[in-house]
Amino acid sequence: MELRISRAALDEILSSAAASPDAEICGLLLGQMTGRGAVVAALRPCANVAADPRDSFEVDPAALIAAHRAARAGGPALVGHYHSHPGGSPVPSARDAAAAEPGSYWIIAGSGALRAWYADGRPADGKGRFRAVTIVEADNR
Known part of the structure; x- marks a missing residue:
């Protein structure tokens, strides 16, 4: 499995994480599922509304609902999320x-x-419910 994403999007995640050394950052991955994995067309940074953002994250529910509504209206699908x-x-x-x-x-x-990881619900790689996924840098224009 692979996750296709632009270098600019990867850099945005890394710089956001570096700018927040004391709290987890989080956001949504928008794009489309493919036969080989997913293609991320856009990031949507979100507020971390966790009770203690120093060691956990919770995506703002309003942002999550908005992403689902936009996808139902023909926008990009919610394929996952990112956090630090x-x-x-x-x-x-x-x-x-x-x-x-x-x-x-x-x-x-x-x-x-x-x-990158794929949550498949089965123990794998010793990481609980995750399987490691290859990140493929892509020009998602």
């Missing part, structure tokens, strides 16, 4: 595994790096 692990690695945490919705893609930023 300040001071940590770009590997899903136990909290991430508990919250993972099967069928979604995750990009996690941590320690200045990004990794």
Whole structure:
């Protein structure tokens, strides 16, 4: 499986994470599912409304609802989301595994790096409900 995303979008996630060393950042991945994975056409940064954003994240529900409504109206699909692990690695945490919705893609930023994951609901790679996904840099114009 692969996640196609532009270098500009990857850089945006990394710079947002670097600018927030004390709290997790988060946002939505918008695009389309393909036979090989997903293509991310746009990012939608979102407010982290978690009770303690230092070590967890919760995407603002209003942004999530708006993304679903836009997709139903013909806009890009919600294919997943991204978030950061300040001071940590770009590997899903136990909290991430508990919250993972099967069928979604995750990009996690941590320690200045990004990794992509697919939540499939089965234990894999020792990461709970996630399978590692290859990030393919693409020109998504």
